[in-house]
Amino acid sequence: MATAPTAxxxxxxxxxxxxxxxxxTIRIRLPEFTCLCPKTGQPDFAELLLEYIPGPRCxxxxxxxxxxxxxxxxxxxxxxxxxxxxxxxxxxxxxxxxRLTGIFxxxxxxxTSVVAEHRAVGFTPATPVVLPGxxxx
Numbered sequence: 099m100a101t102a103p104t105a106x107x108x109x110x111x112x113x114x115x116x117x118x119x120x121x122x123t124i125r126i127r128l129p130e131f132t133c134l135c136p137k138t139g140q141p142d143f144a145e146l147l148l149e150y151i152p153g154p155r156c157x158x159x160x161x162x163x164x165x166x167x168x169x170x171x172x173x174x175x176x177x178x179x180x181x182x183x184x185x186x187x188x189x190x191x192x193x194x195x196x197r198l199t200g201i202f203x204x205x206x207x208x209x210t211s212v213v214a215e216h217r218a219v220g221f222t223p224a225t226p227v228v229l230p231g232x233x234x235x
Contacts, residue, residue, distance in 0.1 A: 106168035110190045111161035115152045121194065121224060124156065125149050128166055135205065136173035143203040144176070148187070150196035153218060157191055176202050180212040188216040195221055 128146040135142050146166070148157075165186075169179060180200040188196050195217050202210040 105164075106170065107161065107164040108168050109161075110165045110187060111158040112155035112190050113158055115154055115156055118152075118154060121151050123149060123151055126157070126159070126162070128162075131166055131169070131200070133169040133172055133174040133179055136175055139173065140205075142174075142176070142205060145201045146180075146183070147199040147201070148196070149199075150187075150191070151194040151221075151223075153192040153194050155191045157187060162187075176200060176210045176212050181214045184214040184216055192218070194218045195223065 126148040128148065131144040131146045133142050133144075134140065150157075166183075169183075172179075174182075180198055184196060184198040187193075187198070193216065195215070197213065197215045200210075200212045202212075
């Protein structure tokens with residue numbers, strides 16, 4: 099039986115996009131993100147929502163989990179850590195479009211959400227298709 103990794107990693111592994119000729123959206127929910135408040139050292143908890151239209155490479159999920167783990171003992175402002183993660187993921191995968199949303203739990207009576215986006219040069223998103231009965235769109 100293989101043993102599970104026991105340490106975080108500071109890089110993200112990728113694999114080739116299986117359908118590079120088609121724009122499709124990948125959505126990943128990471129509900130257990132933690133880092134430390136850089137002012138108090140207390141833990142901050144967040145849910146990260148990653149959405150992207152892949153370019154040549156996709157994020158390997160186990161690697162993403164280990165990468166996210168690397169922030170657990172780091173002091174990070176919400177705005178900085180959200181942008182840092184987006185930058186590293188975009189650099190590793192070269193997506194057509196990528197959005198990372200950090201939804202941070204309450205700290206001092208304040209909730210914070212940070213949304214950061216990356217767009218490839220020249221990328222134009224497709225027009226959404228709205229079907230009858232899609233009142234929520």
